[in-house]
Amino acid sequence: MKPESSLTNAKGPAVRVKSISQMDDRTLGITWTDNESSRFDVVELRRKCPCATCIDEWTHEQILKPEQVAETVRPLKIESVGQYAMSIQFTDGHKTGIYTFAMLRRLAHLN
Amino acid sequence: MSLIKSMQEKILGRPSSITEDMVRSALSSIMDPDLGKDIVSLGFVRNVVISGTDIKLDINLTTPACPVKDSIKTQAEVALKNLPNAGTVSVNMTATTRGQVTPAGSPIAASLGQVKNIIAVASGKGGVGKSTTAVNLAYALAARGSKVGLLDADVYGPSIPHMTRPDAPMQSNSNLINPPMAAGVKIMSIGLFAGGDKATILRGPMVSGVIKQFLTQVNWGDLDYLIIDYPPGTGDIQLTLSQTAPITGAVVVTTPQDVALIDVRKAIAMFDTMKVPVIGVVETMSYFVCDGCDKKHHIFRDGGGARVAKEFGISFLGDVPLEPSVATASDQGSPAVVSHPASSAAKAYTEIAGAVASQVSIIHEAYKDALNHFSIVWNSQN
Numbered sequence: 001m002k003p004e005s006s007l008t009n010a011k012g013p014a015v016r017v018k019s020i021s022q023m024d025d026r027t028l029g030i031t032w033t034d035n036e037s038s039r040f041d042v043v044e045l046r047r048k049c050p051c052a053t054c055i056d057e058w059t060h061e062q063i064l065k066p067e068q069v070a071e072t073v074r075p076l077k078i079e080s081v082g083q084y085a086m087s088i089q090f091t092d093g094h095k096t097g098i099y100t101f102a103m104l105r106r107l108a109h110l111n
Numbered sequence: 112m113s114l115i116k117s118m119q120e121k122i123l124g125r126p127s128s129i130t131e132d133m134v135r136s137a138l139s140s141i142m143d144p145d146l147g148k149d150i151v152s153l154g155f156v157r158n159v160v161i162s163g164t165d166i167k168l169d170i171n172l173t174t175p176a177c178p179v180k181d182s183i184k185t186q187a188e189v190a191l192k193n194l195p196n197a198g199t200v201s202v203n204m205t206a207t208t209r210g211q212v213t214p215a216g217s218p219i220a221a222s223l224g225q226v227k228n229i230i231a232v233a234s235g236k237g238g239v240g241k242s243t244t245a246v247n248l249a250y251a252l253a254a255r256g257s258k259v260g261l262l263d264a265d266v267y268g269p270s271i272p273h274m275t276r277p278d279a280p281m282q283s284n285s286n287l288i289n290p291p292m293a294a295g296v297k298i299m300s301i302g303l304f305a306g307g308d309k310a311t312i313l314r315g316p317m318v319s320g321v322i323k324q325f326l327t328q329v330n331w332g333d334l335d336y337l338i339i340d341y342p343p344g345t346g347d348i349q350l351t352l353s354q355t356a357p358i359t360g361a362v363v364v365t366t367p368q369d370v371a372l373i374d375v376r377k378a379i380a381m382f383d384t385m386k387v388p389v390i391g392v393v394e395t396m397s398y399f400v401c402d403g404c405d406k407k408h409h410i411f412r413d414g415g416g417a418r419v420a421k422e423f424g425i426s427f428l429g430d431v432p433l434e435p436s437v438a439t440a441s442d443q444g445s446p447a448v449v450s451h452p453a454s455s456a457a458k459a460y461t462e463i464a465g466a467v468a469s470q471v472s473i474i475h476e477a478y479k480d481a482l483n484h485f486s487i488v489w490n491s492q493n
Contacts, residue, residue, distance in 0.1 A: 084386035
């Protein structure tokens with residue numbers, strides 16, 4: 001039997017990062033494999049951290065208050081996690097957030 | 112040149128010579144069914160040599176395990192022989208396995224830098240024949256000329272050493288461990304360190320450490336395919352594997368009954384969450400052929416694997432019968448595809464290996480622009 005062509009699921013291939021770079025002091029730029037480009041404010045990314053200490057695991061309520069994050073916070077290092085996400089180490093010592101590509105795309109579409 | 116041919120030439124004029132453009136245009140009607148493009152625009156046609164009316168060329172496919180290799184070769188020979196005045200036609204089939212490039216400087220570069228494809232073999236529950244599938248898949252790919260490695264990530268129940276009996280002891284090479292070989296396949300397993308009958312009693316974080324070591328400190332070298340035998344379920348080890356290594360795709364193994372299918376859905380959902388493409392579903396223990404009456408007995412019901420594949424819109428890669436020879440061969444350290452190549456189980460695994468290789472080529476075509484690993488250091492102004 002010949003398998004019909006398929007990837008992850010019927011939705012087709014998930015988007016991945018084609019290129020990623022620092023645009024200016026507080027802007028991260030990503031071009032996705034479908035050629036869409038997104039820009040992210042890094043302070044906003046720190047405020048939207050999805051980790052278990054920033055978002056309640058059970059109620060999904062945000063524990064982190066936006067005003068707790070200083071305007072001066074910046075990433076130190078941004079690294080890929082598997083083929084589906086990236087982690088950001090921030091200057092305030094926080095580094096537990098795993099930002100999935102799906103989440104980043106959703107954030108980009110909100111702006 | 113024969114007298115007749117030279118007579119014909121005198122009467123009809125010299126045969127018009129064949130050009131490379133004519134050869135390419137003749138071959139451009141041949142499609143690669145997996146990639147959906149013709150073999151000329153895919154760049155498969157190489158080293159075209161035309162001497163007089165004789166044509167010689169290579170067709171370089173994306174995997175030596177390509178299931179349509181023979182069909183493409185025949186189509187090419189026919190198309191070339193149909194060219195006006197074509198003399199002898201010689202089509203040589205070669206392959207360069209497509210794969211990911213791991214950039215230098217990434218933590219996995221030393222160990223996995225020259226590994227082109229990493230294939231996870233996983234299941235929702237234990238005891239469905241996952242390790243048997245991983246071993247036979249590895250050996251079937253190797254038998255077709257690919258360079259293959261097999262990593263046993265089932266830290267609590269390592270069965271690969273017993274099923275393959277790797278020959279050489281471990282040797283340390285600078286900071287990397289050299290994996291021993293068994294019948295041409297590189298093998299790594301915690302069972303090689305702990306001894307066959309010793310239990311591995313480790314807490315989660317320790318196991319994650321072991322898995323990371325297998326991915327960062329083993330000298331895998333140049334491989335077309337690294338097969339990873341996942342532990343059953345959707346836990347710590349599966350997460351660590353998918354977060355540490357760029358997994359090309361996953362093969363999900365199940366038996367046909369509902370209780371296994373419930374868990375295979377969870378395994379598919381896990382890979383979906385981590386955006387690891389699911390290559391397809393393999394059904395094991397599909398039926399038993401009675402040695403008395405040759406009747407197929409569907410002991411664990413019929414067609415479950417195909418049903419779940421259809422439900423998720425993924426490929427059904429094949430079904431493998433229950434065969435006593437498979438179990439015996441596994442226990443004797445010689446997988447069925449090597450020791451019983453004529454058995455229906457071995458044939459099924461060989462067909463599955465071909466299907467996996469084509470799906471992997473399709474995945475690479477879809478993700479050819481994607482970064483497999485990135486790391487950027489922020490340049491702060493304050």
